Amino acid sequence: MTAPRHVPVLGAEAVRALAIVPGERHVDATFGAGGYSNAMLAAGARVFAFDQDPDAIAEGRTMAAADDRLTLVPALFSTMAVELAARGAVPVDGVVMDIGVSSMQLDRADRGFSFQGDGPLDMRMSRTGPSAADFLNTAEEGEIADILYHYGDEPRSRRVARAIVEVRPLATTGDLARVVRRALGHRSHDKKDPATRTFQAVRIHVNRELGELADGLVAAERVLRPGGRLAVVTFHSLEDRLVKRFLRERSGATPARSRHLPPTAASATPSFEQIGKPVRPGDAEVTANPRARSATLRVARRTAAEPWVQGEA
Numbered sequence: 196m197t198a199p200r201h202v203p204v205l206g207a208e209a210v211r212a213l214a215i216v217p218g219e220r221h222v223d224a225t226f227g228a229g230g231y232s233n234a235m236l237a238a239g240a241r242v243f244a245f246d247q248d249p250d251a252i253a254e255g256r257t258m259a260a261a262d263d264r265l266t267l268v269p270a271l272f273s274t275m276a277v278e279l280a281a282r283g284a285v286p287v288d289g290v291v292m293d294i295g296v297s298s299m300q301l302d303r304a305d306r307g308f309s310f311q312g313d314g315p316l317d318m319r320m321s322r323t324g325p326s327a328a329d330f331l332n333t334a335e336e337g338e339i340a341d342i343l344y345h346y347g348d349e350p351r352s353r354r355v356a357r358a359i360v361e362v363r364p365l366a367t368t369g370d371l372a373r374v375v376r377r378a379l380g381h382r383s384h385d386k387k388d389p390a391t392r393t394f395q396a397v398r399i400h401v402n403r404e405l406g407e408l409a410d411g412l413v414a415a416e417r418v419l420r421p422g423g424r425l426a427v428v429t430f431h432s433l434e435d436r437l438v439k440r441f442l443r444e445r446s447g448a449t450p451a452r453s454r455h456l457p458p459t460a461a462s463a464t465p466s467f468e469q470i471g472k473p474v475r476p477g478d479a480e481v482t483a484n485p486r487a488r489s490a491t492l493r494v495a496r497r498t499a500a501e502p503w504v505q506g507e508a
Contacts, residue, residue: 203230203293204487208474209426210234212494213289221289222279222418224272224411226251227297229258235291236262243284245272247321248300271321273410276417286420292427294408294434296320296398298486308398310372310390316365318398327397331371332364346405346433347396354378355393371397395431405437412441416466419497425467426494435473435491442469442495445503464500469493 203209210231213221217239223232226244228251235242245268246252252269259265268278272292279285300320301309307317307327316328331339340356343349358378365371372390379389399405415425429435447465474492481488 202484203227203428204430204480204484204490205428205474205476205492206230206234206293209291209293209428209492209494210238212426212470212492213238213240213291213424215240215289219288220284220286222272222275222287222291222415224275224290224292224415225294225297226255226267227293228299229255231291231293232258232265236264240264240289242266243268243275243279243282243287245270245275245278247271248297249322251297251299271407271411273407273414275411275414279418285418287418287423288420289424289426290415290419292408292411292415292425294428294438295404295430304368307368308394310368310388310394313367313369316367316371318394318401320402325401327371327401328365330401331359331397336360342400343393343396345396346399347392347394348432349392349396351379368394399433405433408434408437409441412438413502416445416497417502421497421499423497424470424494425497426492428490428492430486430489430491435493438493442467442493446495463503464498466498466500466503467495468498469495 213235215221215235215238219240221235221240221242223235223242223244226232226246232242232244241264243266244255247270249269252267255267259267266282270278276285279287296308300306304312304314307315316326316331318327336356339359340352343352343355349355355375355378358374359365362374365374371393375390375393381389419425427438429438445465445467446469471494476487476490
């Protein structure tokens with residue numbers, strides 16, 4: 196094993212929740228810098244690590260070369276059922292997901308995820324498909340406003356969308372940040388930059404993050420053996436709400452459906468049982484890494500029931 200370049204938020208708690216037994220097969224759905232995979236290997240697991248980011252896969256090859264129990268899978272984690280089946284690796288004993296943008300992506304200005312350093316307005320995790328600039332420079336004002344409102348909780352989304360349309364084309368993260376700050380007002384001593392919500396919303400839209408999470412949860416349900424465990428770490432309320440609803444529904448409760456989750460048969464036998472209460476980082480972790488403040492870990496155990504059939508209830 197090699198030392199990971201990043202220690203994931205709630206990583207120890209998430210890996211501990213998997214209750215790994217040496218020799219088991221586990222999935223790291225979001226490889227990133229390899230923090231989870233490294234800990235899972237240390238516990239004796241055979242790890243299949245997914246990442247759609249070609250940079251993460253390329254940088255993880257050294258780690259994979261050092262330990263043949265690690266298999267890197269350059270694919271969306273929503274495809275894990277197909278990818279694992281192709282490798283003869285179904286069922287698995289555990290799946291861990293660390294949702295959202297990685298610290299490495301945020302910290303690299305050339306990836307365009309953050310306004311902390313000026314770079315191309317990109318935001319694509321996979322480096323393929325339409326970029327953030329493509330979306331913001333071509334979408335209708337109303338569509339931009341809706342994205343900012345629903346994915347960023349931006350209460351003045353229409354004002355921001357109007358400002359974007361008036362000055363476009365936008366080329367860099369600095370361009371977008373300046374437009375949002377002018378539209379909403381910004382003082383250097385403000386606790387939170389007003390551009391934060393817009394960047395979050397655009398990133399979620401460009402990468403189809405909530406749809407990918409919903410599909411990934413369904414895929415995990417399909418690949419986990421009875422008794423296998425699912426551990427999911429989320430970083431904002433949209434993600435956590437989706438995971439919470441999925442697990443409540445799959446464990447027998449049936450709250451109102453999320454528009455991001457596919458329709459299911461309400462009478463299906465519970466396919467998961469939730470384990471414990473949601474876990475949040477302690478003061479020491481938040482002090483060491485302020486990004487940890489909003490993190491939530493939810494854990495569930497797979498039952499012996501068949502995966503739920505997708506279709507109208």
